[in-house]
Amino acid sequence: MQIADKKVIPDEITVRIEKLSNLGLGIAKVDGYVIFVENTCPDDIVKIKLTKKNKNFAKAYPIEFIEESPHRIKPFCPMHKVCGSCQLGHIDYNYQLQIKKEIVEDAMRSIYGYEIKVNDVIPSPKVTEYRRKIQYPISQTKDSKRILAGYYKTASHELVNIKHCPIQPHYCDEIIEFIRQTAFELGVSGYVEKTHKGLLRHVLIRSSAYNNENLVVLVVNSDKIQECTKALARKIYTECKNISGVCVNYNNQKTNFILGKKTEVVEGKGFIEEKLCGKIFKIGAETFFQVNPESAENIFNYVKEYIKNNFKKPEILDAYAGIAAFGICLSDAAGKITSVEEVEASVKLAKEIIEENKIDNIEVFTGDTAEFCGKAIKNGIKYDISVIDPPRKGCSEESLENILKLTKQTIIYVSCNPATLARDLKYLRGKGCEIDFVQPFDMFPQTYHIENVAIISVP
Numbered sequence: 001m002q003i004a005d006k007k008v009i010p011d012e013i014t015v016r017i018e019k020l021s022n023l024g025l026g027i028a029k030v031d032g033y034v035i036f037v038e039n040t041c042p043d044d045i046v047k048i049k050l051t052k053k054n055k056n057f058a059k060a061y062p063i064e065f066i067e068e069s070p071h072r073i074k075p076f077c078p079m080h081k082v083c084g085s086c087q088l089g090h091i092d093y094n095y096q097l098q099i100k101k102e103i104v105e106d107a108m109r110s111i112y113g114y115e116i117k118v119n120d121v122i123p124s125p126k127v128t129e130y131r132r133k134i135q136y137p138i139s140q141t142k143d144s145k146r147i148l149a150g151y152y153k154t155a156s157h158e159l160v161n162i163k164h165c166p167i168q169p170h171y172c173d174e175i176i177e178f179i180r181q182t183a184f185e186l187g188v189s190g191y192v193e194k195t196h197k198g199l200l201r202h203v204l205i206r207s208s209a210y211n212n213e214n215l216v217v218l219v220v221n222s223d224k225i226q227e228c229t230k231a232l233a234r235k236i237y238t239e240c241k242n243i244s245g246v247c248v249n250y251n252n253q254k255t256n257f258i259l260g261k262k263t264e265v266v267e268g269k270g271f272i273e274e275k276l277c278g279k280i281f282k283i284g285a286e287t288f289f290q291v292n293p294e295s296a297e298n299i300f301n302y303v304k305e306y307i308k309n310n311f312k313k314p315e316i317l318d319a320y321a322g323i324a325a326f327g328i329c330l331s332d333a334a335g336k337i338t339s340v341e342e343v344e345a346s347v348k349l350a351k352e353i354i355e356e357n358k359i360d361n362i363e364v365f366t367g368d369t370a371e372f373c374g375k376a377i378k379n380g381i382k383y384d385i386s387v388i389d390p391p392r393k394g395c396s397e398e399s400l401e402n403i404l405k406l407t408k409q410t411i412i413y414v415s416c417n418p419a420t421l422a423r424d425l426k427y428l429r430g431k432g433c434e435i436d437f438v439q440p441f442d443m444f445p446q447t448y449h450i451e452n453v454a455i456i457s458v459p
């Protein structure tokens with residue numbers, strides 16, 4: 001491989017890993033040429049084999065570790081090398097936190113482009129068994145048609161049949177194993193992506209940290225329920241422990257989306273209960289809810305403390321609200337809260353939760369944030385604080401502009417994507433805002449993901 005100044009990089013070469021990329025890949029440089037190396041750790045000295053080579057960078061995999069980084073640990077998951085879910089599982093937890101802080105700082109430096117204070121990452125209360133939203137793709141073996149359930153290998157749709165996943169509650173392994181065996185016995189076939197044939201395509205579990213109850217969702221390649229699916233749901237509900245209910249979701253499209261448009265409750269209840277900040281929440285099959293409730297509670301409490309320390313019963317806009325988790329957790333510290341969310345089912349659930357928790361200072365609206373805020377501006381409405389928590393793609397400029405116009409003092413921006421957060425902070429800075437600081441939280445131990453709260457003063 002020849003690089004710019006006519007130097008040639010051989011296909012096999014020994015490098016030192018300098019840092020990790022935002023996707024958890026090791027970064028090595030040879031005469032300034034960047035090589036991304038999978039399954040490595042900063043300070044590994046490693047012999048690598050180059051695979052994809054581009055003009056500006058190459059990808060590689062390790063073939064021999066010459067000197068292992070002092071931050072390496074033995075991965076606690078036996079499937080670590082084959083499953084693509086825990087990119088940092090071979091790195092000690094304190095160092096993972098340091099890496100994540102650097103990922104946020106790098107995004108701010110390269111995209112936001114100005115000096116910004118990034119605090120140390122607040123760790124997750126749990127580093128294993130924390131993930132309470134499980135989504136296993138399902139398939140079947142070619143000859144014996146036994147059911148496979150697990151995660152995909154990195155950057156592929158090759159299924160790894162996972163019997164034990166240490167970042168999920170251990171009893172979810174038992175539920176999945178029961179489904180593997182029982183689906184096979186009842187003749188429920190596993191979905192084969194290539195041919196778009198087979199019935200069961202995904203199993204989802206929403207698992208409660210509050211009472212350990214589980215909601216199971218069977219996603220089927222069909223538009224109506226089959227007798228064998230009904231029988232499977234019945235057996236899961238009656239024979240597995242701690243099942244609050246079983247739903248069936250219909251998805252017969254050739255798509256990467258997990259859920260189709262229609263979900264039916266076929267056994268028990270269509271939700272689990274979770275307790276956060278002293279309030280009881282209901283989480284349904286399609287409801288957005290943070291996957292790590294213990295870490296999410298840290299974020300809600302952090303934002304609440306910030307508000308209590310700096311405001312007296314403010315009026316708050318809670319945008320991109322989901323089931324109004326922020327609104328509900330902040331209700332004790334607020335005068336009035338207005339929540340807006342575009343998914344009707346989440347708004348319906350939010351209203352029920354608000355009523356059941358006897359909260360009387362929150363109003364929830366269905367709608368698009370930009371449009372809702374546009375109307376509020378026309379009606380002369382203003383909020384002291386806006387808490388915004390958009391999806392990974394961040395906010396549209398229209399949305400940011402409108403939120404800015406109706407916020408009197410502070411925007412609290414909660415984000416699961418440092419790159420889109422940095423982009424949106426740059427936009428807000430261009431409109432005269434000051435970015436006070438960014439506080440990262442580790443919501444996803446063992447992975448490269450990181451959640452951030454940015455505090456923004458409005459001019």
Ligand SMILES: C[S@@+](CC[C@H](N)C(=O)[O-])C[C@H]1O[C@@H](n2cnc3c(N)ncnc32)[C@H](O)[C@@H]1O
Pocket residue numbers: 288289290319320321322323324325326340341342343346367368369370389390391392
């Ligand atoms: C990251 S989640 C945050 C949910 C909630 N704040 C929480 O902590 O549970 C983002 C939410 O924004 C909603 N959403 C996405 N785009 C939206 C838009 N343009 N207007 C309103 N809500 C939107 C999604 O349906 C989702 O519930």
